Amino acid sequence: MLSIKNLNVKLEEEDKQILKGVNLEIEPGSVHAIMGPNGSGKSTLSYVLSGKDGYEVTEGSATLEGTDLLDMEPEERAAAGLFLAFQYPVEIPGVGNMTFLRTAVNAQRKARGEDEMSAAEFLKLVRAKAKDLKIDADMLKRPVNMGFSGGEKKRNEILQMAMLEPKMCILDETDSGLDVDAMKLVSEGVNALRSEGRSFLVITHYQRLLDHIKPDVVHIMADGRIVKSGGPELALEVENNGYADILAEVA
Amino acid sequence: MGDLAPKTDAVDMIIAGREITASGWSQTARHEALSRLRAMGLPDRRDEYWKFTRPDTLTQAVAPEAAVFDNDEAPLFDGLDRLKIVFVDGVFDVGASDDLTLEGVTIERLATSTSDLHWARDIYGVLETNGQTPVQRPLAALNTACATDGILIHVTGKASKPISLVYIHKSETSDAILHHCIKLDAGADLTVLENGPAAARFNKVMEVDIADGAAFHHVRAQGRDHERRAATHLFARLGTESHFNSFTLSVNGVLTRNEAVVELNGNDAKATVAGACLGDGNFHHDDTVFITHDAVNCQSRQVFKKVLRNGAVGVFQGKILVKEGAQKTDGYQISQSLLLDGDSQFLAKPELEIYADDVICSHGSTSGAIDEDALFYLRARGISEGEATDLLTLSFLAEAVDEIEDEKLKEEILTRLTSWLARRR
Numbered sequence: 001m002l003s004i005k006n007l008n009v010k011l012e013e014e015d016k017q018i019l020k021g022v023n024l025e026i027e028p029g030s031v032h033a034i035m036g037p038n039g040s041g042k043s044t045l046s047y048v049l050s051g052k053d054g055y056e057v058t059e060g061s062a063t064l065e066g067t068d069l070l071d072m073e074p075e076e077r078a079a080a081g082l083f084l085a086f087q088y089p090v091e092i093p094g095v096g097n098m099t100f101l102r103t104a105v106n107a108q109r110k111a112r113g114e115d116e117m118s119a120a121e122f123l124k125l126v127r128a129k130a131k132d133l134k135i136d137a138d139m140l141k142r143p144v145n146m147g148f149s150g151g152e153k154k155r156n157e158i159l160q161m162a163m164l165e166p167k168m169c170i171l172d173e174t175d176s177g178l179d180v181d182a183m184k185l186v187s188e189g190v191n192a193l194r195s196e197g198r199s200f201l202v203i204t205h206y207q208r209l210l211d212h213i214k215p216d217v218v219h220i221m222a223d224g225r226i227v228k229s230g231g232p233e234l235a236l237e238v239e240n241n242g243y244a245d246i247l248a249e250v251a
Numbered sequence: 252m253g254d255l256a257p258k259t260d261a262v263d264m265i266i267a268g269r270e271i272t273a274s275g276w277s278q279t280a281r282h283e284a285l286s287r288l289r290a291m292g293l294p295d296r297r298d299e300y301w302k303f304t305r306p307d308t309l310t311q312a313v314a315p316e317a318a319v320f321d322n323d324e325a326p327l328f329d330g331l332d333r334l335k336i337v338f339v340d341g342v343f344d345v346g347a348s349d350d351l352t353l354e355g356v357t358i359e360r361l362a363t364s365t366s367d368l369h370w371a372r373d374i375y376g377v378l379e380t381n382g383q384t385p386v387q388r389p390l391a392a393l394n395t396a397c398a399t400d401g402i403l404i405h406v407t408g409k410a411s412k413p414i415s416l417v418y419i420h421k422s423e424t425s426d427a428i429l430h431h432c433i434k435l436d437a438g439a440d441l442t443v444l445e446n447g448p449a450a451a452r453f454n455k456v457m458e459v460d461i462a463d464g465a466a467f468h469h470v471r472a473q474g475r476d477h478e479r480r481a482a483t484h485l486f487a488r489l490g491t492e493s494h495f496n497s498f499t500l501s502v503n504g505v506l507t508r509n510e511a512v513v514e515l516n517g518n519d520a521k522a523t524v525a526g527a528c529l530g531d532g533n534f535h536h537d538d539t540v541f542i543t544h545d546a547v548n549c550q551s552r553q554v555f556k557k558v559l560r561n562g563a564v565g566v567f568q569g570k571i572l573v574k575e576g577a578q579k580t581d582g583y584q585i586s587q588s589l590l591l592d593g594d595s596q597f598l599a600k601p602e603l604e605i606y607a608d609d610v611i612c613s614h615g616s617t618s619g620a621i622d623e624d625a626l627f628y629l630r631a632r633g634i635s636e637g638e639a640t641d642l643l644t645l646s647f648l649a650e651a652v653d654e655i656e657d658e659k660l661k662e663e664i665l666t667r668l669t670s671w672l673a674r675r676r
Binding site: 053 | 627629631632638639642647
């Protein structure tokens with residue numbers, strides 16, 4: 001599904017190398033988790049994959065189902081099936097959440113040469129999906145993320161994911177700012193979307209989220225590289241011993 | 252004050268050949284206006300009030316030519332139930348206009364109103380004169396002196412439908428001067444719509460006298476005719492518990508100066524002046540607003556939003572004057588621009604002048620670019636850069652459009668804005 005080879009990335013504005021040769025293969029239907037200390041490059045990886053400005057790829061490649069991602073505009077990547085659940089979802093005053101969702105769904109359909117979804121069809125679908133995530137009518141009507149609590153913002157991200165039905169979902173610290181109940185709700189939303197044709201890359205600091213979203217593979221990232229990969233037990237090791245032991249071991 | 256000679260010479264040149272000594276009830280007002288104009292002279296670039304907008308092309312004797320824009324859209328407000336009054340290059344078009352009859356309302360043309368004791372004598376040029384202090388508005392005096400036509404509307408009750416003034420531009424050299432007077436009796440209610448480019452050069456004055464408890468709603472659209480020029484003045488006088496709401500949408504037009512001069516004379520009155528504009532290229536748009544609070548417990552709002560690109564210039568000069576004794580005044584003013592590139596300019600001069608001690612007044616002015624984080628967020632969801640920019644632009648303008656009270660009219664304006672944004676992508 002997602003194939004990252006020797007990805008080297010520096011900041012455009014300053015001469016600072018953030019990713020120093022990331023290699024990652026994610027198979028269809030699998031859930032990978034990336035853990036790592038602050039500043040290891042986890043969020044940069046998610047931004048580079050989704051096409052945010054400000055980064056320069058100096059070496060390496062990233063492909064989605066064999067298609068080069070790095071050459072595409074962010075909207076093309078989205079239409080190709082990539083989705084980033086933001087760590088800090090952006091508030092957009094004046095744009096209604098529903099309008100936003102519908103514009104996004106139809107823009108992607110149009111880009112893929114599919115028919116646009118009718119207003120009635122869309123409404124039915126969004127109501128059903130919103131209900132599962134306990135998103136009420138008021139949240140759908142309000143401007144995008146305006147006045148939403150931390151938990152509401154993350155639930156709104158998952159709603160977008162559910163509506164857009166991407167193939168490759170990147171969750172960037174989706175657990176940050178969530179209480180236990182909200183984390184459960186969000187995880188259930190994610191788990192409901194797990195399927196054979198859909199892969200996940202879950203970026204997190206803590207093992208906690210991985211109790212709910214069970215990964216197939218866990219990677220430890222440090223200083224711009226993936227330094228260790230393993231099964232779910234690797235996350236438990238981090239939880240119990242911290243990163244220091246693992247980093248010392250691979251150093 | 253300096254040397255007035257060049258300014259008064261300009262007056263002689265612009266009034267030469269124009270009919271001023273029309274007979275009838277407005278004759279006195281016209282001659283007085285001419286005297287006012289001669290005393291003031293026409294504005295020039297040295298005037299503080301015209302610091303950001305060059306008046307030359309508005310004051311020169313002959314209007315600069317303006318190609319007629321071939322508009323393929325259905326005219327705005329077409330689908331609404333309304334009483335339509337059409338002017339083509341400033342000339343009343345009887346064939347295209349509806350019958351000037353509406354229950355509870357008398358409607359007449361300025362050019363054909365003959366009664367010597369006409370009600371409009373108490374309004375025509377009167378509100379304009381009041382509006383000449385403390386800031387001079389010579390183009391409005393020119394209008395009072397030289398207007399060739401206009402509509403006189405007297406409302407006694409609640410008008411059953413809006414009166415819609417449609418201004419069509421057909422001649423490249425037209426130089427139109429129209430003057431409307433509107434009188435709302437106590438408790439009356441009227442909506443006036445205006446749309447169209449009007450002429451190569453358009454000088455328009457609208458004087459609105461709103462009696463106690465009456466309500467006046469105004470929605471205006473100055474469309475996509477690129478080369479047109481316009482100087483408009485809206486003078487309003489508000490009685491006790493009366494209500495005034497005016498919204499203007501402007502798109503393109505090489506030069507537009509819209510002045511709104513509002514006097515809150517009765518207690519508990521409310522006034523809103525709002526505008527949204529979309530400027531591209533050699534576009535210069537100036538909103539100049541002067542609101543005077545001269546009574547107790549009145550509210551006023553000024554909400555102006557401008558989206559500018561490719562070197563377009565937006566100007567806002569807004570003032571709230573709170574006179575002595577105008578306690579419990581609530582005055583609000585915001586002017587904001589969205590600059591889509593580095594070539595565009597927004598020039599703002601917000602002013603407060605307050606002589607009462609128990610008031611709330613706030614003003615703010617901002618200039619900014621599209622929010623990059625918001626743009627990326629929308630694009631990451633599959634929305635193209637162009638469509639995402641439009642969505643953010645529309646959301647920026649929506650705050651001003653929101654000031655329109657009537658939901659149908661609000662929808663009409665938003666729909667039009669959306670299609671304009673899409674077609675210029």
